[in-house]
Amino acid sequence: MIECAHFEAGRCRSCSLIPVPRVEQVADKGAHVRTLLEPFGSPEWLEPFVGPEAGFRNKAKMVAGGTVDSPTLGILTPDGDGVDLRDCPLYTPRMHAALEVLAGFVTLARLVPYDLATRRGELKHVLVTEAPSGGLMVRFVLRSTEPVLRIRKHLATLLARLDEAGSTAEVVSVNLQPEHKAVLEGPDEVVLHGETLTMQVNEVGLHLRPQSFFQTNTEVAAGLYRAARDWVAEHAGDARRVWDLYCGVGGFALHLAAPGRRTTGVEVSAEAIVSARTTATELGLSGLEFVTADATTWALAQDDAPDLVVVNPPRRGIGADLAGWLERSGTPYVLYSSCNAQTLARDLAAMPSLRPVRAQLLDMFPQTGHYEALVLLVR
Structure with a gap:
């Protein structure tokens, strides 16, 4: 357990789980997400990804x-x-x-x-x-x-x-x-x-401009992107067209870039899109396109579906319109990164043709009840 004088004195209680041992925190979060996803199948659950319990916030x-x-x-x-x-x-x-x-x-x-x-x-x-x-x-x-x-x-x-x-x-x-x-x-x-702050995440130097979103925990974010890359290589390695919706500064898209693959990242923040393009150019990556648009509006306007869709929405989830489109689209793979398992479960209920085959808890927010969950869905 970490020591915090502010918590002990009652000055700050943002980290509500400080009195709870870390191993117990992670176990409780794991039980929570498993219970929420249980109605949708029996995915392979990987061991939780756990970074440091202090000194992790960037x-x-x-x-x-x-x-x-x-x-x-x-x-x-x-x-x-x-x-x-x-x-x-x-x-x-x-x-x-x-x-x-x-x-x-x-x-x-x-x-x-x-x-x-x-x-x-x-x-x-x-x-x-x-x-x-x-x-x-x-x-x-x-x-x-x-x-x-x-x-x-x-x-x-x-x-x-x-x-x-x-x-x-x-x-x-x-x-x-x-x-x-x-x-x-x-x-x-x-x-x-x-102009930009460079966040080195695995082998990718992500560029951040003011008003660009990036995960709070750099080490766990790196684990999240590695998992995405490895899971896609194992289950959807033949995917030639990929969408990264709610792409932020391009973390998933840049990690999934591969020869012969066309990847489109979509994000409503123009600053984040400039950041993603800067990183792609710096790395000399081809086959990448980044678009400034609302993810749902953009997806619903497309004529056909890709081989793989990555979604990393805010806490509200992807919502009924995008979930309904994914259900009807015929896209064979969806990789869903969620910071709110309750909205994740709601979205999965709207996509019954897409079943979870692999899942992992990532302890992005130690000392709180929040976490990240990564789920691979296969039609």
Whole structure:
């Protein structure tokens, strides 16, 4: 079990399963997903993929609180007071050091934390993504552009201090979120330094731009993509046309690229599609196409079905329209990566012709009840 002073003091209870031994956490998650999938067949269940129980998060989504001279980066209490979580054990020591630098930068650049009660202040969140190399993407979520000049003025100092702390800021940007509502970020991004953060996952250097989605746990994400590649090679190695729906920055599509195979990735985020194309070009991969579109709308507009469809939807699942299309399509293989087994089970019920033949739990989110499940469906 990990030790967390914030949990023990009752300041943060986000990791609700900290008192539960890791082996028990994984067993309970395994039992949960097996029960949900039991009505749909008897797939081969592989051993759960388990990464580290601490220091695994590559993203820090920190709410800014406190004052400009004594800022907090973490969460807010119900009363709106800041709880500082710079030393959260889910982050690496390198991330801890970077967050210390960023807290100091809040003071240096006079980025006044936003106050929910008075609706005053500018800095709402500090979002940090850490690559295995030590590279960072740092994003300041602001109410307006008012502090941008001050951030630019002190940017060289920030880059130097992060470097001294053992990290390299590959991207620094400002995200604008002017509205007073519980939304993490807004649609507009001002990039101040760099362009993309490279996340090395297996042999693929995935490029991340601001507003691009990537899995929270790099080691488990690498295991997820390896499993997809191996399962497809074993069960659907002859697939010549592949769709990767909800492709994000192209993790599945890039790992499944093969000579003679045409793979199309579809993602609603234009930034993520630019990232995927950049990685494909850098790796010199052919037969890959990435399209900016809603996955369901795009699929339903196609004239025919591919040999394999990969889906990696958000927690809401793929929904009735796409599940119904897959059921009618005749596509022989579907590889479903799910972060919510309840919506996975609902979607499987809408695709009775596609039966699970292999499944695996991946413990993407230790210390919580959440997990990733990978299921291979065969018609």
